[in-house]
Amino acid sequence: MPYDMQIDRSNPGCIVFLVDLSNSMLDGIAGTQRAKMDTVSTAINRFFQELITSCEKGEEKPRNYFDVGLIGYTTDANGVAIVRPLFQLGLAGRDLVSISELYDHPLEIEQRRKKEFVDDGAGGLTEVERQIAFPVWFRSPAPTEMFGTPMCTALGYGKQVLQAWIDAHPNSFPPMVINLTDGESTDGIPVPFAEDLKALATADGSVLLFNCHLSGRDAQPVFLPSTESALPDEYARDLFGMSSPLPDKLRHMAEVKGISAPLGCKAMAFNADAVSLLKLLNVGTQVVAAATLPPHLR
Numbered sequence: 001m002p003y004d005m006q007i008d009r010s011n012p013g014c015i016v017f018l019v020d021l022s023n024s025m026l027d028g029i030a031g032t033q034r035a036k037m038d039t040v041s042t043a044i045n046r047f048f049q050e051l052i053t054s055c056e057k058g059e060e061k062p063r064n065y066f067d068v069g070l071i072g073y074t075t076d077a078n079g080v081a082i083v084r085p086l087f088q089l090g091l092a093g094r095d096l097v098s099i100s101e102l103y104d105h106p107l108e109i110e111q112r113r114k115k116e117f118v119d120d121g122a123g124g125l126t127e128v129e130r131q132i133a134f135p136v137w138f139r140s141p142a143p144t145e146m147f148g149t150p151m152c153t154a155l156g157y158g159k160q161v162l163q164a165w166i167d168a169h170p171n172s173f174p175p176m177v178i179n180l181t182d183g184e185s186t187d188g189i190p191v192p193f194a195e196d197l198k199a200l201a202t203a204d205g206s207v208l209l210f211n212c213h214l215s216g217r218d219a220q221p222v223f224l225p226s227t228e229s230a231l232p233d234e235y236a237r238d239l240f241g242m243s244s245p246l247p248d249k250l251r252h253m254a255e256v257k258g259i260s261a262p263l264g265c266k267a268m269a270f271n272a273d274a275v276s277l278l279k280l281l282n283v284g285t286q287v288v289a290a291a292t293l294p295p296h297l298r
Contacts, residue, residue, distance in 0.1 A: 002205030003173065003247040007065050011172040014096070014165050015051075016069035017044060018158055019086065020181035021141060022149040024216075027182075030271045031218025037140045039214060040180050043277040044070070044138050048102060050282065055099045064098045069161060070138060071095065075148035081187060083150065083157045086138060095161045106135040151185035155193035162200055162207060171203045178210045178281060183235030194242035205247065210267040211239040212277060222270040223280060224254060226262045236270050243268040246283075254283045 007013040025037040048068070055062035070086045085095050090105045097105075113129050140146075162175050177197065200207045219232045224246060228237045243266040246254070254261035259279055269280045 003249050005171065005173040005202075005204040007173050009063055009065065012064060012169065013066045013173050014069070014162070014169070014175035015066055016071065016096070016158055016161060016175060016177045018154050018177060018179045018181075019044070019070065019072045019138075020149055020151070020179075021072045021074035021146050022182070022186075023143065023146040024149075024182050024184075025140075025214070026143055026146065027216050029214050029216065029273075030221075031216065036182055036214040036216075039273060039277065041138055041140055043272075043281065044180075045134065045136050046278050047281045048137050049135050050278070052099060052103050061100045062103050064100055066099050067096045067165065068099070068102055069096045069158075071154065071157060071161070072141070073150050073154035073157075074141075074146050075150055075186065077147055079148055079186070081148075081150035081153040083154050096165060102137065106137055107139065108136055110134040110136055148186040149181065149184055150187040151179075151181065151190040152188045152193045155179075155190055155197050159193075159197045159200065162197070166200055166202055169202065174202050174205045174207050175200075176208045176210060178212060179239075180212045180214065181239070182214050182216070183233075183239060191238070191242055198244055206244070208244045208247070208250075208267055209242065210269075210280070211243045212269045212272060212280065213239050215271050217271070219271055221272050221276060222268075223259055223272065223276065224251075224261045224265040225268060225270075226264040226266070231270055240266060240268050250283050257282065259283070 005011055026035050028034055029036045029039055052062050055065045057063055072086045073083045075081055085093060087094050087097060088107060091097050091101060111131050113131060158177055165175060194209055198207050198209050213236050217232055222230050228240045231237050231240055246261060246265050246267050251261040257279055269277060272280060
């Protein structure tokens with residue numbers, strides 16, 4: 001069966017984010033005031049943090065089990081497509097970076113407040129706030145740099161990046177592409193570009209395309225749907241059609257993580273909040289997580 005290759009340093013995995021940076025991503029998600037872009041940036045930063053942690057094996061640096069890409073797409077004010085890697089500082093201009101490079105180059109370590117409940121010693125729970133470290137690799141660009149949604153161009157760019165990676169890693173677990181968008185392409189119909197991307201393959205299977213649709217509609221979240229019946233608009237249904245069927249191995253991993261993944265489901269989410277989106281993004285990782293955040297990022 002395909003999608004069976006174990007991810008390790010000899011045969012690493014590859015995860016590429018395509019991030020919609022259109023101005024509508026500044027609108028609220030699911031009828032709330034929280035910007036879609038805020039949900040996306042939180043999910044990406046937490047995912048990178050957890051991916052690094054999963055590659056920690058008690059050595060000086062995490063093992064290079066994955067290559068990671070972070071590619072944004074928007075247009076200029078005249079509608080000309082801008083598709084570019086979003087890594088900064090020492091990683092600037094890079095389409096793909098290794099886990100150890102990601103580990104070495106966060107933009108900063110923010111200190112955030114987190115509420116949680118603890119035992120009060122008398123049989124009850126008390127709400128407390130504690131400070132936590134939150135490494136940041138990605139921030140939204142300025143609103144003045146966010147215009148259209150050239151999804152076709154972005155998928156074509158992703159295809160070029162992954163073709164080169166597959167040529168160098170022909171036997172690895174197939175790359176995964178996570179397209180985070182509010183859905184409406186401004187440079188044509190993205191379906192053929194998605195099909196071209198999914199046609200790329202290693203010896204272990206075809207590229208997996210996950211589509212995460214963040215909508216302003218006040219509608220229930222949908223995870224790994226097997227039909228389009230629960231999706232409320234044409235953009236969500238189009239992204240459903242573009243998404244890869246979830247292989248059985250990843251479907252079983254989703255079930256283990258508490259995500260319903262019925263037979264025939266597709267790699268898609270609709271109106272996911274940051275926590276739920278993180279669960280979906282983690283479906284594809286194949287290595288066992290370590291217990292704590294690496295010391296470098298604490």
